[in-house]
Amino acid sequence: MLSIKDIFSILDSQSVRIQKKVLPLSDSLGGFLCEPVVSTIDSPPFDKAAMDGWAICTGDEKGPWVVTETVAAGDVARQPLKPGFCTAIMTGAKIPEECGKIIRIEYTRREHNKIFLVEQEPLGNIIFKGENHKTGEKILSPRRISPADLGIMASLGLKEVLVSLPPRIGIVTTGSELKEPGEILEDGEIFNSNGPQLMAQAKEAGCPARYYGIIPDDEQSLFKTIEKAVSENDILILSGGVSMGEFDFVPGTLEKLGVKKSFHKAAIKPGKPLWFGRNESCFVFGLPGNPVSTYILFEVFVKHLIYKFCGLEYKPEILRGILGKTIKRKNWDRSEFLPVQFRDEKIYPLDYRGSSHLNAMGDAVGLIIVNQGIEEVKEGSIVHARFL
Ligand SMILES: Nc1nc2c(c(=O)[nH]1)N[C@H]1C(S)=C(S)[C@@H](COP(=O)(O)OP(=O)(O)OC[C@H]3O[C@@H](n4cnc5c(N)ncnc54)[C@H](O)[C@@H]3O)O[C@H]1N2
Numbered sequence: 001m002l003s004i005k006d007i008f009s010i011l012d013s014q015s016v017r018i019q020k021k022v023l024p025l026s027d028s029l030g031g032f033l034c035e036p037v038v039s040t041i042d043s044p045p046f047d048k049a050a051m052d053g054w055a056i057c058t059g060d061e062k063g064p065w066v067v068t069e070t071v072a073a074g075d076v077a078r079q080p081l082k083p084g085f086c087t088a089i090m091t092g093a094k095i096p097e098e099c100g101k102i103i104r105i106e107y108t109r110r111e112h113n114k115i116f117l118v119e120q121e122p123l124g125n126i127i128f129k130g131e132n133h134k135t136g137e138k139i140l141s142p143r144r145i146s147p148a149d150l151g152i153m154a155s156l157g158l159k160e161v162l163v164s165l166p167p168r169i170g171i172v173t174t175g176s177e178l179k180e181p182g183e184i185l186e187d188g189e190i191f192n193s194n195g196p197q198l199m200a201q202a203k204e205a206g207c208p209a210r211y212y213g214i215i216p217d218d219e220q221s222l223f224k225t226i227e228k229a230v231s232e233n234d235i236l237i238l239s240g241g242v243s244m245g246e247f248d249f250v251p252g253t254l255e256k257l258g259v260k261k262s263f264h265k266a267a268i269k270p271g272k273p274l275w276f277g278r279n280e281s282c283f284v285f286g287l288p289g290n291p292v293s294t295y296i297l298f299e300v301f302v303k304h305l306i307y308k309f310c311g312l313e314y315k316p317e318i319l320r321g322i323l324g325k326t327i328k329r330k331n332w333d334r335s336e337f338l339p340v341q342f343r344d345e346k347i348y349p350l351d352y353r354g355s356s357h358l359n360a361m362g363d364a365v366g367l368i369i370v371n372q373g374i375e376e377v378k379e380g381s382i383v384h385a386r387f388l
């Protein structure tokens, strides 16, 4: 059976067509920046005052000084600065040419038009042209656009951004036992949590997502819905119906529809019956129905493919830390993803009872992987947790 590494290399070997479009800066939050951003201006574009105060000539530090004019931010000095004189200057204003220092207001006393030094000003209080970055410098590498990135691009004067188009994602939940939240449960039925959860995961991953509802475990309904969903999306995610049961029609239906299987089953826990394949236009993940499997497989594998579609590599933050509590496994034939929390500078496995125990994920901040063949990981061991 495939290992985690095998699955990543299968995903990495897929050819995808990266499409790009220009977005207004204000609509670009969460978008996939697909080219480095290079500055076309110096920041700041001129030597500017870092404090409200008095601009004085280089070396003319004793005072008193006569105030010649006031320069507000956005304004420029009109009179040359000379020893014995100063310019009242506001934070952000361009400093006069001969200026070597700004003395903060609180270090001085004013009498009419004269400024007296009360205390020595230790700082220069000037932000020099290009001190933050220079023209031609690479400012941002390709990545998902954060609020800070958006601010940075605005500071460069960009009003549009080139982003890659995220894949269109379709979500189909299968299972005759499922009811949508808000409906009445009959005996033997459960609420569909995978549908809303996968829609939320897809949206959070920056993708347009379409929901196809709950499809009962009958071959005809599945065939019709999957046929439509495959034609309307770049990535289709199915939940449930991929294991060994009499009503697990998903793999067979996909193959009937010409979706070529790449693999079915992997040595991973949760998620052993994971199915993956594609036709010319759509990739399909058949995720096992158990909610924790669905959640984790999306985070680990589907997100990896989404980023690839956008020309990026998904690199979750990894925290190296000390395990706070021993992990003992009953079975160690698969590599296992376990939800963890960070506390008191240690990594703690959560109370987690298996792949139907969805509420364990509510408190999870990260995942650790316990490799195939490992029965126990002792408290105090060094582990690597990837953030969710
Ligand atoms: N004989 C075997 N049986 C099973 C095996 C196996 O290797 N041999 N694997 C087990 C594992 S591991 C998993 S995981 C499940 C996955 O099975 P399916 O993908 O076919 O999923 P279902 O049977 O449809 O559902 C499993 C479980 O999850 C619940 N579920 C399904 N969909 C949803 C949803 N949208 N929201 C919430 N919960 C959902 C469903 O009711 C089941 O309880 O197979 C094992 N069996």
Ligand code: MOO
Binding pocket: 268, 269, 270, 271, 272, 273, 288, 290, 293, 355, 356
């Ligand atoms: O692989 Mo299943 O997802 O362990 O329960």
